[in-house]
Amino acid sequence: MKKVYVIHENSEWTDHLTRRLEELEVPYEEWHLDQGTLDLSAEPPEGIFYSRMSASSHTRDHRFAAEYTAQVLAWLEVHGRKVLNGTRALQLEVSKVLQYLELNKYGVHTPKTVAAVGRGQILEAAAQFDGKAFITKHNRAGKGLGVQLFQTMDALRSYVESPGFEEPVDGITLIQEYIQSPESFITRCEFVGGNFVYAVKVDTSEGFQLCPADACQIGDLFCPVGEEVEEKPKFQIIDGFSDPIIERYKQVLAENSIRVAGIEFIRDASGEIFTYDINTNTNYNSDAEAKAGKFGMLEVAAFLKKELGNL
Structure with missing residues (x-):
């Protein structure tokens, strides 16, 4: 039976997706690639392969997960399998230098x-x-x-x-x-299947939890996924967000075969947008989504179901 294969190295960041796949009755299998073996003479199974390999995998004692995944993705692609967020996406995931070069190529401003x-x-x-x-x-x-x-x-x-x-x-x-913003927030734009889903405003005035799976806290402006503070929500989905930058982002993603991603930017005092991160292992804030009635992982699961049906 053909199924969706979810490639990753962190179950805490993948449970949100597998629950949605089960909800939509999508057959799936997880490939946890922190280690393993790859028989180059073997053929991959039939199905859809979706990579959620993370640039920070080495911080979870999975030092060579990204390197191993790169070989597995190449093997899948050589055999003509449908790979979502494949080799090129992983190359950008693990290198901000490559991200900035690609953004600049399509007219997207990045900080010096x-x-x-x-x-x-x-x-x-x-x-x-x-x-x-x-x-x-x-x-x-x-x-x-x-x-x-x-x-x-x-x-x-x-x-x-x-x-x-x-x-x-x-x-x-x-x-x-350092880009000085007149207001303490950044914006993250989420894309699924190459299409814009929503933008989330992230309050950075008091720092924030880094992500739903980790309790780390840092004093920077660079990751929007996390929990709310009591006084006001730190993460708010922007109703009806629209900006010409979205079309440029879509072009960057399309030209690099990236189907699912979050892209982050900040505005300076003059209103100019500076983009500083493409995250191909995107996560979503559950509180913000519940309030807005928009659900990123549900969109991803529905996209995977559609791709599987197209085989």
Whole structure:
């Protein structure tokens, strides 16, 4: 029997999807690819293959999950299987450098960013920002890895030369201009099947929980998935959101064979949009969705059901 194969390495982030697949009576199987074997002489089963491999997999002791998944996706694609968020999507998932290059190619503005390998080179790169505030982040990120705000070179030097310096898993640190927004929020646009589903406004005034599965908290502006504070919702789906940037995002996703993703941006004081992340392993905030009556994982499950039916 043909079925949907869900490729991932984190069950906590996948349960929300499998519950919806069961609700829609979609046959499925999970492939948990933190380790395994791949017989290159074997043929893959028939079905739809949907990858939810995460850039932060190494933080869950799944150091080579993304690398192994890349080989499995290539094997599936060589055999002509229908792969959603395949090889190209994974390449962008694990590299913000590649994300920014693709966004820029289609006219999407990103913050000024310099990639550096080596502690001395990080300091050298930061000197290009002419005394303005900047942030550091990991090239292979997720979970806000390596995100810190610096106002001065001295502060950066103290951090880089300290035992507390956080080495990126791929060795690449990004130094990026800090975009000052007049209001403390960012916007995340969700896409399923290449189509825009909704935009969510994320209050960043007091920090936030990183995601439904982790209790991490970071003081940056870069991940919208999490829980509500008591006073007011931290995550609000924007009713009737519309902006020309949506069509550019759709083009970027289509040209890179990305079918499911969340794309994040921030506006500066002049209203200009700066896009800084494409997340192909997107999650959704249940409280915000319940209030708006829109459900991202249900959309994903329905999309997978339709793709399976088209085989």
